[in-house]
Amino acid sequence: xxxxxxxxxxxxxxxxxxxxxxxxxxALVLAITAGFMVVEFVGGLLANSLALMADAAHMLGDVGALxxxxxxxxxxxxxxxxxxxxxxxxxxxxAALANGLTLSVISIVIFAQAWSRLRSPEVxxxxxxxxxxxxxxxxxxxxxxxxxxxxxxxxxxxxxxxxVLGDLLGSVGAILAAVLILLTGWTPxxxxxxxxxxxxxxxxxWRLVRESVDVLLEAVPxxxxxxxxxxxxxxxxxxxxxxxxxxxxLTSGFRAMSGHAVIKDPRNHNDVIQAIHARMHEDFGISxxxxxxxYRAMVRIRERFEAGR
Numbered sequence: 001x002x003x004x005x006x007x008x009x010x011x012x013x014x015x016x017x018x019x020x021x022x023x024x025x026x027a028l029v030l031a032i033t034a035g036f037m038v039v040e041f042v043g044g045l046l047a048n049s050l051a052l053m054a055d056a057a058h059m060l061g062d063v064g065a066l067x068x069x070x071x072x073x074x075x076x077x078x079x080x081x082x083x084x085x086x087x088x089x090x091x092x093x094x095a096a097l098a099n100g101l102t103l104s105v106i107s108i109v110i111f112a113q114a115w116s117r118l119r120s121p122e123v124x125x126x127x128x129x130x131x132x133x134x135x136x137x138x139x140x141x142x143x144x145x146x147x148x149x150x151x152x153x154x155x156x157x158x159x160x161x162x163x164v165l166g167d168l169l170g171s172v173g174a175i176l177a178a179v180l181i182l183l184t185g186w187t188p189x190x191x192x193x194x195x196x197x198x199x200x201x202x203x204x205x206w207r208l209v210r211e212s213v214d215v216l217l218e219a220v221p222x223x224x225x226x227x228x229x230x231x232x233x234x235x236x237x238x239x240x241x242x243x244x245x246x247x248x249x250l251t252s253g254f255r256a257m258s259g260h261a262v263i264k265d266p267r268n269h270n271d272v273i274q275a276i277h278a279r280m281h282e283d284f285g286i287s288x289x290x291x292x293x294x295y296r297a298m299v300r301i302r303e304r305f306e307a308g309r
Contacts, residue, residue: 043132055170089251097212099159103205117191133174140168
C-alpha cells in the first residue's frame with residue numbers, strides 16, 4: 001500500500017490560509033448584513049413593501065447562515081485525531097448543505113407571501129421603498145465583492161456568497177418594483193418582483209444542495225470522468241489492469257483517489273507508483289492518491305482460490 005500523507009498536510013496548510021481570509025471576510029459581511037437587515041425590515045414595514053420585507057427575511061436567514069459558516073470554518077481547523085483521521089473538513093460541507101436548505105425554505109415563504117399580495121394588493125410607499133432598496137444594493141454589492149474572491153474553492157463560503165447574491169438580487173428587484181410603482185402606481189409589481197427573486201434563489205439553493213450531497217455521498221466530482229482516470233492509470237508503463245478505483249471529494253478543493261493496480265514486473269513497483277501519482281496530480285488535480293500494487297502472479301493465485309470456494 002502506498003499513500004502520500006504529506007499531501008494532506010500540504011492541503012491543510014493552504015486550507016488554513018484560505019480559511020483565515022475567508023473568516024475575516026465572512027465576519028465583515030456578517031456585521032454589515034446584520035446591521036442593514038434591521039434597517040431594511042423597518043423600511044419595509046414603513047413602506048408596506050413585500051419586496052423589502054422578503055429581502056429582510058432573507059437577510060435574517062443570511063445572518064444565521066453566515067454565523068454557521070464562520071463556526072464551520074473555525075471548527076474545521078481542529079487537528080485530526082486517531083478517531084477522525086481526516087479531521088473536521090466535512091463540517092464545511094454540512095454547513096453548505098444547511099445553507100442550501102435554508103435558502104429553499106426562504107424562497108417558499110417568499111412565494112406564499114407574494115401570492116397573498118397578488119390576491120389582495122396593498123398600498124406601497126414607492127419613494128421610501130426606492131431609497132431603502134438603493135442603500136441595500138450598495139451594501140450587498142460590497143458584501144458580494146468581499147466574498148467573491150474566496151468562494152471559488154470553498155463550498156461553504158460559496159453558500160454564504162449565494163445568500164448575499166440573493167440579497168443583492170432582492171435589492172435590484174425592489175428597485176425595479178419601486179420605479180414601476182412610482183411611474184405607474186401598479187402595486188402588484190412589488191409581489192411579482194419578489195416571485196422572480198424567489199425563483200433565482202431556489203435555483204441557486206438547489207445547486208448548492210446537490211453539490212453538498214454529492215460530496216457527502218463521495219460521488220465522483222462532476223468534472224472528472226472515472227473512465228478517463230482508469231485509462232490514465234492503464235497508460236502508465238508496467239500497469240496491467242486496474243480495479244477498485246475510486247475518486248471522491250473530501251472537502252472543497254481536496255480530491256482523493258484510491259485503487260488497485262496490477263503490474264507485470266515487481267521490479268517496476270516504485271516507478272509505477274510515482275508515475276500514477278504524477279498523472280493523477282497533473283491531469284486531474286487529485287492531491288491525495290493511495291495505490292495498492294498487486295502482482296499478476298498473486299492475482300492469479302487469489303482468483304483460483306476464490307473460484308474454488
